[in-house]
Amino acid sequence: MLEIDELHVSYGKVRAVRGVSLAARPGRVTLVLGANGAGKTTTLRAVMGLQSVDSGRVRVDGTDITGKDTHKVVRAGVSLVPEGRRVFAPLTVEENLLLGGYSTSATDRADTLQKVYGMFPILSDRRDGAAGLLSGGEQQMLAFGRALMSRSKYVLMDEPSMGLAPSVVQTVLMTAREIADSGIGVLMVEQNAEAGLQVADEVVAISQGEVGFTGDVAAARADRAILRAFLGESALSN
């Protein structure tokens, strides 16, 4: 289990995350909802050691990784698919994937590479092309593949559907589901709440740096506050 316990993070004078506790479990998708600026991305960055933590603990299967350097967090079995994908555009698709497996052994790397190619045939077809030339959806697949290459037990995903064509959003989120089904714990921040709920098992809602709701998908769908904040009551709910 990836446990975030009473995490506090501040940015200069601003307290961005105030006592967030949540968990990701193997084989399950935990969806984190929250408005822009609620502290979701900051939480993920803090877990990865990209942001310093004021107080609180982050544990991976019992091992404390709070405040560890990013590369050590990755070695402890947690990886992040960053917002906006951020593939290494000038490098080839295969180089991107190999980088994902940077801290694994050579044999493991070759092994996982074949698995990832099996999962995403499009990446196999384009393996020698520059990653920057892939379409948005393909780049997201590459970002997923890159995270899988590290053989992490937990994958954090920051807005995987952001900026993608609507038709691709479903595919991308279904892929996230498949990744969880293979036994990996997925912690996903997603703006597109409805699409996110379709693949999630558990839901955490964050507002102004604090957790407002924790529960399974059914409970979330039944929660009026969640409905109002993330799904409905807009002009579109005709």
Added chain:
Amino acid sequence: MSAWYDAHLILVQATFISFLVALSIQFPMRMGVFSFAGVANYALGAYTAAIVVVRSDEIVSPVVSVGAGVLVAVVVSLILALIVRRLRGLYLAMATISVSLIVQVIAFNGGELTGGASGMFGVISDLTIGSVIVVCVVAAGILTWTERGTLGRRIDAVRDDPELAVSMGINVNRYRLVAFVGSGVFGSLAGGLEVLLRSTISPVNVGFSLVVTALTIIIVGGYRSWVGAAIGAVIVTWLPFYLQAMERYQQVIYGLFVVVAAIFVPGGLLGIADQARRRLVRRQLEHEDQEAAAEQDAGGAAVVDAVGASRKEEAR
């Protein structure tokens, strides 16, 4: 007093000249133009003044000889500004360092005109330190005007965010042009005045070490105001004199100064003073505006992701 003055005349002169040299790099820097052409302008000013004085049969007024240097430097600066208008940041810095070194190579190879490697001697004039001080005071006056009010704010905008500046109706390109011309004026004034005071100039005086010295002055003092250049000029000129040990290791210690400042106090001494003043103001404000601070906190959470996101945007 007078005895002291006579004994320290050279240091007094050096202080004012260093101030002008530093301004030739600081002035464009304040407008976001990271140019080292000031050193080239110094060389142009010095050599032009020297050539005018030495080649002419009659006694030439400093106004004419130094003026000729300023004219040459300004013309060259304008041409340079047009040539490098597309360059920014490091590329501009390195290109202008190259210009300075090309000028040095030309001085080396100028044959009879520039005196080659040994340079020029006997540049005699009736220039006094008083005139130099007047020049510096006038320069400081003009700069004070550019650092205040509307003009000061606009220059801040041009430096910190050129795209914002144009959206606020500021003609950024014109400011950049002014930056080059200003560098030409200050640099050539420094060169012209110095050559008349010392009566000699050689290629060694206009090389890379002048870049380091000018940069030391600005970095130690602070790049945001002419006051920084003045503080820096005083320190860099007088410290070696008072620290006997420093005489020999002067350049080593300059290097250390620059390194330490670049890491810890990029704003120089002036920046430190500024921060201290601000901290004082803030403490007062915090007493007055407890409620404002409270309001701050409520909306505070929103800052973070947006800041993080914009950082990432930039990184991409």
Added chain:
Amino acid sequence: MQELINAVSLGCIYMLFAMGMSLVWGTLDVLNFAHGSIFMFSAFSGFYLMQETGNSLPLAALLLVGVVVGALMSVLAYQLVLRPILRRAKDKDSAERQILIGGIGLAGIPVAIVQIQTLSNPFSFRAGSFEVASYDFLGARISNIQIVIWVVGVLLGTAVVLWLRRSRSGLALRSIGVDSEVASLMGIDQGRLGVAAMAVAGGMAGLSGALLCVSFGALTAESGDVLLLKAFAIIILGGVGSMLGTIIGAFFLAGAETLLIANTSGTWVDAVSFGLLFLVLLVRPQGILGRQEVRRT
């Protein structure tokens, strides 16, 4: 023919020097202005040891001193100055500016020390324990030192290119150049790789310093500054981040300079690189082989 031999030798030295500088600029975002004085000081260290040991150092030891001193200085510069600046700077632009300023400050220190030690006179490895021999080579003369330069140049040049292209750590280094934050998300320890890259760069600078001092007779305290700007011209000519471009640029500049020396008195030689730099910046700022942004939105 003689010119060609000289040009290739000079080109090898330029290449060793510029490749190291290009390596850390393209990956760590460090335009190390002290690279030139590292080059100079490494050669000077050899000279100093040579004097202390009564001219008994063999050539190999001299080169080794150059490599070790260069690597050491480069790593120290990175750990003590450049990395702290990168970490503390508030944005990319000010980081760039402070790195350059800090580098200029750093560069001044060894230069000043050597000026004091040599009283600003040139220093050279006068006849040491090794002998300079010349051989006939296709109607021209080539010295044993030039052969050493060629061999070292070809071997190291190839090694660095292969390292970056083929190896796991080379790939990691390239990824840092593209997006250092995501690189750390791949599990890459940037601190260690950065030190390694700086050590390689400094070692190559030191080696080229020793080689240049041996083959061309003498260096002065200021030699590094000029070479630094030449290397900048070379890198810009080839395109930042392109090793192949750097290699081509190095030989191009060496060729142009050798031609000029052969046909004039040689005092204008430094103006070639600066003129060239200027020209490239104006006409094609991304260099001959500079990579265009690969992007699709």
Added chain:
Amino acid sequence: MTQHTVPPTVAEPASALVLDARDVAIHFGGVKAVDGVTMEIAEGKIFGLLGPNGSGKSTILAGITRLVPLKSGSLTFDGRPYDDVPTFKLARWGMARTFQTVRLLGDLTVEQNILLGADVGRSSGVSRRAAATERKECVADVIDRTGLAKFVKWTPSELSYGVQRRVEIARAIVMQPRLLLLDEPVAGMTKSEKLEIAALLSDLRAQGLTQLLVEHDVQMMVDTCDHLYAMNFGKLIGEGVPADVVKTPAVQEAYMGKGWRADA
């Protein structure tokens, strides 16, 4: 293509166009970021521009402000074509904007940042001294209206994101513009902050300020705008009364994704 599905806007007196962007195309390399967009911004109204990330909204804003060159098309401001007028002159003509990311000068106080807007040289023939007092009054008035009085001596880094945003808007208003372009002014704000900004914009409209609002928040767009443009893939996919535009299938699909309607 969705033009005909949108009910015709209520016939209104042909008011003067503040901004007329006709068949604007902007290409980056081979990418058609904006591909033949026409927008007619009439006086005194708030116009909205809606579209998902990467649809070309920010690009067309950059084109309108002449920060990037057009591939083709024409631009007219208050009847004056400005295809070759530099950005800084446009600002003096009365085009003010805010940016997608906060862009305040960190070394200046809030007051000084706002004064920067008042400095824009739109001389009105008044004597210098009179202009200065007038300017001061205008700044004081704007500071008051935007609720920034408490923060005038603060520096931007000490302010929350919402307050920083308000300073940016205040700086633009102080320019006394003819047209105000707002690039995602409420992104990352809390609900209450959003409402505040929306009220401020409506207030400005009441005073006759024409605005073009680029935003993600559908609810805010519907509530605040008089006329809405919707974009995707560099093209307009809808235009008209906001509440109607957001209901068209093309906009719903572009903005909310497939499957949204089935579950909502």
